[in-house]
Amino acid sequence: MKHLPFIQVLQQASPLSPEAAAAMDEITCFNHYPKGHHLLNLWQVDRYFHFIGKGSGRVYYLKDGMDITDYFAMDMQFIGGVESLFTKQPSHKAIELTEDSEVYSFLFDDFEKLCVRYHDIERLGRIMATYAFLEIQKRIEGIRFLSAAERYQELEKNYPGISNRIALKHIASYLGTTQVSLSRIRSGIQ
Template identity: 35%
Template sequence: MSIEQIINQIYAVPEASGQKLQQVIEEITLPRGHILFEAGKIGRSVYFIKKGIVRAYLYQHDTEVTFWFGREGDTVISMKNYVENKPGYENIELLEDCVLYRIKNSDLQRLFTEDIHIANWGRRFGETELIKVEERLISRQFSMAADRYQDILTNSPDLIQRVQLCHIASYLGITQVSLSRIRSKIR
């Protein structure tokens, strides 16, 4: 997915504003297993996934708990880093070799003050990320694991081929054994 497509799927900006954004965005390639954000540290950038898949997780009682997957077109961000410039609570790991677009928070903040269209894009960006978090919270709180797994099959079937089952089970809040039972019932 191109950076123009990613920018405009968030909020369409005039061409001149899009060019200003693109001038401060760089394309980088990082290997599978790379930790993009580390809990307790401040990340200084926002990323958009051109190619690859990532997961966000935290530790609970010495166990990794996955709470989000990102793939092509998605934003990779630690909101606590971005909004408050404070250390985040999550780790974000690349599950595949990834091609990412990176923009430094400082460049983005500067552009917000210089260009009203980019500022509006940033407002929409924040609103979109908030809605995604709200949807994940509601799903986790009110849906059964089998329903959430069915949602993955319906809306993100490629995750099943691209992500280890241990991470999917963690994301669903169940053991791998329970996930196996759910999968056998669905077949």
């Protein structure tokens, strides 16, 4: 098993037979990348799904010329351009590493082939997609009911120390607010 830590994380979502686990291990590769490296460029079709073992990254897109962070992933979290992977259309989102990072990656096509061959990998996919749905549902409630200050506090709770690791402008756009508001929030001026 070349990528044990990664395979263990998968198995936490849903157990895999030894053969299925070995097959996942086989399609996975591991790399170090520097801060600023793009795992996915804008308008490119995403082919890989990634897992950040150590480090951090963000999914972002351009909205009226503004750089908007859609999502962060830090140590031991998944990151991917899911829509592009699934639809095989050029991605209107990009993935950039925000620190030097260690990344596990596999081709989504390889994963789908393994879904056909191994029922338990298909199940893993179903369960992880459902988790992702439940997660994003919680995010909607955060956006709807928390003030910008509360959303910032939540983010710091879920990603401790994030504001020392990732530029505040990215955090501001993730939170759906502005650098100016975030600065007010951090200074304690309400």
